[in-house]
Amino acid sequence: MKIAVIGSGTMGNGIAHTFAQYGYQVNLIDITREALNKGLNTIEKNLDRQVSKGTVTAEQKISVLQGIAAFTDLKEGIADADLVIEAATENMELKLHIFRELDVFARKDAILASNTSSISITQIAAVTQRGSNVIGMHFMNPVPVMKLVEVIRGYATSDETTATIMRLSEALEKSPVEVNDYPGFVANRILMPMINEAIATLFEGVAGVEEIDTVMKLGMAHPMGPLQLADFIGLDVCLAILKVLHSGFGNPKYAPCPLLVNMVAAGKNGVKSGEGFYNYAAGIKDAAVSNKFL
Numbered sequence: 001m002k003i004a005v006i007g008s009g010t011m012g013n014g015i016a017h018t019f020a021q022y023g024y025q026v027n028l029i030d031i032t033r034e035a036l037n038k039g040l041n042t043i044e045k046n047l048d049r050q051v052s053k054g055t056v057t058a059e060q061k062i063s064v065l066q067g068i069a070a071f072t073d074l075k076e077g078i079a080d081a082d083l084v085i086e087a088a089t090e091n092m093e094l095k096l097h098i099f100r101e102l103d104v105f106a107r108k109d110a111i112l113a114s115n116t117s118s119i120s121i122t123q124i125a126a127v128t129q130r131g132s133n134v135i136g137m138h139f140m141n142p143v144p145v146m147k148l149v150e151v152i153r154g155y156a157t158s159d160e161t162t163a164t165i166m167r168l169s170e171a172l173e174k175s176p177v178e179v180n181d182y183p184g185f186v187a188n189r190i191l192m193p194m195i196n197e198a199i200a201t202l203f204e205g206v207a208g209v210e211e212i213d214t215v216m217k218l219g220m221a222h223p224m225g226p227l228q229l230a231d232f233i234g235l236d237v238c239l240a241i242l243k244v245l246h247s248g249f250g251n252p253k254y255a256p257c258p259l260l261v262n263m264v265a266a267g268k269n270g271v272k273s274g275e276g277f278y279n280y281a282a283g284i285k286d287a288a289v290s291n292k293f294l
Contacts (some may be wrong), residue, residue, distance in 0.1 A: 001168070004081035006028060006074070006098060008039025010272075011115055012087035017043045020067035021056070024171050027069050029077035036070040043068065046144060062177040066143040075105045082107075083168070085137055090240045095119060096127050103128035111161055117187050117237070118244040121154035121181045131156030134159045135165055138185065139174075141233070145222040149176045150185050163205030183248030190242050195238055196257050201257040202277075202293065209289045223293035228287075230256065231270030239264045268292075 001024060007015045016028045016039070029035045047061040054063075059239050071077030084106055086098050100124050102112050112134045114124055125134035136152025149169040153162055162178060164209040170178035179186045190213060207215070213225020230238050238260065245254035263269075263276065270276030271284065278287040 001082045001162045003027070004078040004084045004209065005087055006078075006084065006089035006102075007089075007115075008036050008070075009087070009089075010141060011139060011143065013039035014046075014141065015085055015087055015115065016068050017046060017140055018143050018172055020064045020138075021060070023067070025067055025069075027071055027081065028289045029064055033070075033187065035073060040065075040068070040070060042248055046142075050144070052151055074101060078106050080107070081115060083139065090117060090119065090237055092119055092123075093122045095124055099124050099245055100127050100175055104143070108131075109268045111135065111163065111164060115139055117181045118184050118241040120155065120183070120188045121152050121157065121186065124289060125154045128158075132158035133161050135161050136181070136185070137165055137169070138187065140187075145206075147173075147185075149174045150187055151176045151178045152181050152185055154181050180224075184241060184245045189245065192238060192241050193247060193254065194252075194285050195205075195230045195233075196242055196260065199230070199257040199260050200229065203257055209293050230285075231276035231280075233280055234269050234272055235260060235276050236264050236269045 003019045004027040005012050005023050006029045007029050009026055016026045020026045028036060028039060034124055044065060047056065047064055050056040050060055051058055059292045062099050068192065077215045084102055086095060088094055088098055094119055094162045099112060106112060112128065114121060114136050115138055116136060121136040125131040128134055131154065135157050136150065137168050138147045138152060140146035140151035151162065151169065166178065169256060184192060184204050201207060201212055202209060209227050239256050242256040267273055268275050271280055275290055277290060277293065279290045280287050
């Protein structure tokens, strides 16, 4: 099976890395060569980390890198793909635009999947002429490490398409979970309100950043506190998902905390921008609480 991945950012390069590691030929597609080079460099660094830990060999690293071809031309990159996975920014209009193009240029029997974390698969499928072949394949970050794949069935997604994606996820040694298409699916419908509430707890002065994260780590056995996790996900992504939940359900409990809105407006998006609830100037391992909250 030939795989094409659209978007070479954090999720896209992780998805390409994972498929190539399991022997699949992967075409990685992005708008610019610069973006592709950045994605490929990230894959190589992550492979070096795996080699140092002994989870892959130096020979396997070379094989993985050789198994990924880079394209800036969408039509060329997806022409022979059996499965196309869109991993672009979490933006509805962008995804609809991409899927309109995929429907034109991809093989008629190809499966079109979205790595969206919250946007409706049914709505995405509706702009194509192959609704039965459109599905959600929501990987978790970091993709090479995390086992879960949310497999989201749109209104028209066929049993055959679903079964194919479930089997394929298992072939990657992932644990796929089939869910239906409602805002936020399962993972983010539960996770994002928790993160939003943690931000509101900080906003209202109940406790500080480290105190909130410590309570959730030591009291609830979470491996990472919700504020630190929000930084890793990206505060802009958290805001986008909460907006989808708020709009989709029309329930005020999903309304984004004003502090989150302001931080994103100020460009404080977490790890990717160097600062969120924590400051990453000295690196992730040495992150300190942002001066804003001291």
